[in-house]
Amino acid sequence: MRVLLVEDDSLLGKAVRTGLEQQDHAVDWVQDGAAAELALMTSDYAAMVLDIGLPRQDGMTLLRKIRAKGKQIPVVIITARDDIADRVAGLDSGADDFIVKPFDLQELGARLRAVVRRASGRASSDIVHGSLKVDPAARTVVLDGKPIPLTAREFAILTHLLEHRGRVLSKQQLQESLYSWSDEIESNTVEVHVHHLRRKLGRDLIKTMHGMGYMIDERIQTG
Amino acid sequence: MNASRPDNSSASDGRWSLRTRLIILLLVATSGLWALASYSVYRETEIESQELFDDSLKETAYLLLTVVEHEMAEHGINYTSQMIDAAGVPGTHYLRFQIWNDAGQLVYRSQDAPEQPMAGADSLGYAWANNGSDALRTYAAWNADRRLQIQIGEPLSHRREITQRTVRRLAVFAAFFLPLTALLIWWIIARSFEPIRWTSEAVARRTGRHLDDVELGNVPREIAPLIIALNRLLGRIRETLEHERSFTANAAHELRTPLAAIRAHAQVLQGARNAEEAGEAAQDIIAGVDRSRRLVDQLLALARLDKAQVDVSPQQVDLALLVQQQVSEHRAFAERQQIVLTAGTQPAVVQGHADHLNILLRNLIDNALRYTPADGVVQVSCGVSDGVSYLAVRDSGVGIPEAERELIFKRFYRINRLGDSQSYGSGLGLSIVQRLVDQYGAQISIEDGLNGAGVGFVVRFAGTAAQQS
Numbered sequence: 030m031r032v033l034l035v036e037d038d039s040l041l042g043k044a045v046r047t048g049l050e051q052q053d054h055a056v057d058w059v060q061d062g063a064a065a066e067l068a069l070m071t072s073d074y075a076a077m078v079l080d081i082g083l084p085r086q087d088g089m090t091l092l093r094k095i096r097a098k099g100k101q102i103p104v105v106i107i108t109a110r111d112d113i114a115d116r117v118a119g120l121d122s123g124a125d126d127f128i129v130k131p132f133d134l135q136e137l138g139a140r141l142r143a144v145v146r147r148a149s150g151r152a153s154s155d156i157v158h159g160s161l162k163v164d165p166a167a168r169t170v171v172l173d174g175k176p177i178p179l180t181a182r183e184f185a186i187l188t189h190l191l192e193h194r195g196r197v198l199s200k201q202q203l204q205e206s207l208y209s210w211s212d213e214i215e216s217n218t219v220e221v222h223v224h225h226l227r228r229k230l231g232r233d234l235i236k237t238m239h240g241m242g243y244m245i246d247e248r249i250q251t252g
Numbered sequence: 253m254n255a256s257r258p259d260n261s262s263a264s265d266g267r268w269s270l271r272t273r274l275i276i277l278l279l280v281a282t283s284g285l286w287a288l289a290s291y292s293v294y295r296e297t298e299i300e301s302q303e304l305f306d307d308s309l310k311e312t313a314y315l316l317l318t319v320v321e322h323e324m325a326e327h328g329i330n331y332t333s334q335m336i337d338a339a340g341v342p343g344t345h346y347l348r349f350q351i352w353n354d355a356g357q358l359v360y361r362s363q364d365a366p367e368q369p370m371a372g373a374d375s376l377g378y379a380w381a382n383n384g385s386d387a388l389r390t391y392a393a394w395n396a397d398r399r400l401q402i403q404i405g406e407p408l409s410h411r412r413e414i415t416q417r418t419v420r421r422l423a424v425f426a427a428f429f430l431p432l433t434a435l436l437i438w439w440i441i442a443r444s445f446e447p448i449r450w451t452s453e454a455v456a457r458r459t460g461r462h463l464d465d466v467e468l469g470n471v472p473r474e475i476a477p478l479i480i481a482l483n484r485l486l487g488r489i490r491e492t493l494e495h496e497r498s499f500t501a502n503a504a505h506e507l508r509t510p511l512a513a514i515r516a517h518a519q520v521l522q523g524a525r526n527a528e529e530a531g532e533a534a535q536d537i538i539a540g541v542d543r544s545r546r547l548v549d550q551l552l553a554l555a556r557l558d559k560a561q562v563d564v565s566p567q568q569v570d571l572a573l574l575v576q577q578q579v580s581e582h583r584a585f586a587e588r589q590q591i592v593l594t595a596g597t598q599p600a601v602v603q604g605h606a607d608h609l610n611i612l613l614r615n616l617i618d619n620a621l622r623y624t625p626a627d628g629v630v631q632v633s634c635g636v637s638d639g640v641s642y643l644a645v646r647d648s649g650v651g652i653p654e655a656e657r658e659l660i661f662k663r664f665y666r667i668n669r670l671g672d673s674q675s676y677g678s679g680l681g682l683s684i685v686q687r688l689v690d691q692y693g694a695q696i697s698i699e700d701g702l703n704g705a706g707v708g709f710v711v712r713f714a715g716t717a718a719q720q721s
Contacts, residue, residue, distance in 0.1 A: 038509050040540055044516030047533070051523040107512075109505035130505075131512035134519040 030075035030145060030185060031055040031206045035065040035088065036107070037080060041130075045078065048134035053168065053181040054141075055209040062091040069095060069102070073205050075189075076141050076148075080107040081119060089122045096123035103144035105137065142166055149192045156191045159249040161230065163188060170230075177229050182207055186222050190235060195247035197238045219243075271445050278437045283430060290422050298415050305389070305411050306378060312347060313391045313404040320351050320360065320402070321395050349404040359400065370405045381405065447471040451479060463490045503551055507544060514540035550680040553611060554687065566604050571634040571643060572597035574606065578613045579632050582621060590626040593617075598635035600642070602713045604692060609643075612688045615681040616645040616709050624649030629702050646701050646708035657698050661686040685709075 032054050036042035039060070046056045057072065059065045065079070081088030088106060095102070106124040108115055119127050125144040128137055142165050146154060156163040162171045165188055170177045179187065189206045190198060200219045208214050223235055223243060235243050348365035350358055358367060371379045371390035381388040387408040394401050447470070454466045465483040468476060517536040524530035579595040586593035602609065613632070620630040628648040635642060652660060661682050689696045689711055699708040 038513065040536060040543065041509055041513035041516060043536060044513050044520055044533070047520045047529065048516055048523070051520065051525060109508040109512075110501075130508040131515040134516055 030189065031209065032141065033065065033068055033074040033077045034058040035077065035079045037061060045134070045137070049138065052138045053185065055207060055212065057209045065091055066095070069100060073202060074102055075206065076103040076105065076145050078105050078107060078137065078141065089118065092122045092124060101148065103148040105140050105144055107132070139166060156188065158191055158245065163191060172230055179229065183222050183226050186219065187226055190243060190245045194245050197242050197244045199242035203243065271441055274441050275438055279434050282433055282437070286426060286430065290426060293422065294419050297418055301411070301415055305406065309389065309391050309404060309406055313393055313402050316349055316404065317393065317395050317400065317402040321400060346410045347404060347406055349402055352401040352403065354399050370403045447475050451475060455482065458486065460493065507547060510540045510544040510547065550684065554680055554684050569602050569604050569606050569609055571600040571602055571641060574609055574613060575632050575634050578610065578617055582617050586621055586630065589621060591621055591624050592629045594631045596631060596633035600634045600636050602641050608688055612685055612711065613643060615685050619681050620645050620647035620649065623647065624706065631702060641713045642710055644708060644710040647706040648702040649706040651701060651705055651707050652698065
């Protein structure tokens with residue numbers, strides 16, 4: 030999924046970006062609140078990682094601002110302070126979860142998945158769709174009890190579509206969920222990945238809505 | 253009185269007590285004044301009563317003389333003596349008297365009167381006569397036709413007895429009232445000292461965690477200034493402690509960021525997808541450790557400055573020499589950053605310590621180099637203007653917005669524009685500078701930088717000599 034990282038500290042920011050990329054996320058990294066607001070306006074993110082100790086505009090203010098605008102994006106805050114008052118303030122400002130410095134990158138990844146999962150209304154970490162079972166944490170896909178190997182991009186498109194079941198996602202949207210600003214986008218890449226997914230998981234799972242994009246139906250197709 | 257005074261017994265050991273001293277002094281003074289007053293009253297009474305006794309002696313003498321004269325005219329001398337002896341002179345049993353005729357013969361004498369004249373042969377009026385163990389007050393007078401003379405005597409012991417009765421009564425009075433006075437004095441002083449006891453108890457209850465103001469309450473005007481001064485001190489202590497606490501907390505939190513970065517880079521290294529990524533992560537781990545070390549160094553430097561240091565005697569420090577040393581120390585770093593670092597020195601001297609001034613200058617140069625991008629200029633200079641020595645570090649760097657100029661001297665405040673991990677400061681440099689500037693009674697101002705960009709820090713050592721000597 031595509032994540033917005035708001036971290037003023039260049040050393041830490043770089044590490045978190047690379048770490049999340051290693052977990053196959055597309056990461057856009059900005060260093061202050063103003064840039065973060067701009068990024069949120071122009072791109073679509075699955076989640077945001079926010080350091081609340083930003084210069085100029087502190088993270089808490091930014092968070093309140095974007096919540097006031099009605100943005101529903103799941104947010105995990107990074108804080109240097111682990112006293113309860115700070116955590117409460119962070120959560121009350123609209124954060125979905127927090128993580129205290131120094132933290133484990135795997136844990137940050139897990140918390141991101143968890144907030145995204147909760148935002149899409151699922152309690153279990155696994156996404157189950159008929160005989161298809163997707164584990165976002167382990168990044169495994171099982172169909173009819175058989176593990177199906179997927180590439181990172183295929184996996185990203187599949188989970189993105191599953192998380193928005195019943196909604197049509199445009200090629201543009203799917204593409205944005207795959208790539209950060211720094212990635213070079215290959216043409217026709219979404220079509221190629223969807224083609225591969227259909228080959229591996231069956232033709233009927235992903236529907237093509239001509240001129241609009243792709244979707245996975247809420248109802249489970251049999252046969 | 254000395255009930256429950258917690259743990260200040262050590263303080264009261266061997267110290268003189270105002271209360272005890274007051275009680276003793278007041279008691280001594282009161283008793284002394286009482287004694288003096290009693291003595292004067294006694295003396296006055298004695299003189300007064302002497303006159304009274306003399307008057308009554310004289311009156312008695314004339315009365316007796318008249319009686320004797322009368323009786324002798326009526327009944328002759330023998331009857332008279334019997335009559336007087338039988339009747340006595342009422343209330344005068346302590347008196348003795350003799351009646352002499354003009355031929356110098358003793359006509360009559362009272363029972364215990366001697367046969368010799370009591371007051372000498374021809375002395376009239378009052379006199380003192382010796383009468384064995386007891387002195388005798390005598391009075392002698394002739395009757396109107398000078399045929400009979402009376403000599404009357406009153407023993408001194410009688411007079412003494414009467415004045416002594418007065419003194420005894422005074423003594424009883426004193427014996428009763430002096431302890432009462434003492435008790436009253438003790439009670440009044442004890443009551444007056446209550447506020448001091450409350451205050452000391454209230455102060456004794458103060459601890460590092462409990463530093464509230466001592467309540468003024470109902471303390472008298474004499475103690476209030478002490479409590480007000482104490483509260484002011486407590487306020488300052490609270491401030492300092494709060495400052496220290498928040499500093500410690502901030503320091504700990506500041507260390508978390510480089511630690512988080514190191515940890516994250518280590519994980520990136522573990523999961524590195526290629527050699528390039530691994531190499532970069534390793535590089536960044538080193539950068540993170542360096543940054544932590546700088547932060548720790550600065551914290552230690554600040555802690556050393558914070559510790560109220562006793563100044564070893566200040567010396568004349570040559571600023572020009574200092575600038576040249578620091579500039580050459582930083583030259584290698586400046587070259588790596590592709591920054592031109594120059595020194596412009598004029599002779600200038602400051603009373604102080606080279607160590608302190610080195611820390612100050614190093615932090616200013618460090619800052620300038622960190623916030624100046626490649627191809628920039630940093631100029632360090634010193635000199636004397638308007639009779640005041642100054643140090644100046646100017647750069648062509650990112651500058652400081654007006655709004656942030658007050659904030660930058662705060663601990664852990666960082667301006668981060670360059671996005672380059674090499675440029676990272678600890679956020680402590682300027683607060684160390686500020687601390688030193690305060691210690692030297694100098695002023696620091698933020699002025700224009702170079703080439704229409706950046707910023708200049710100028711430290712003016714006005715009044716330094718006075719401050720440091």
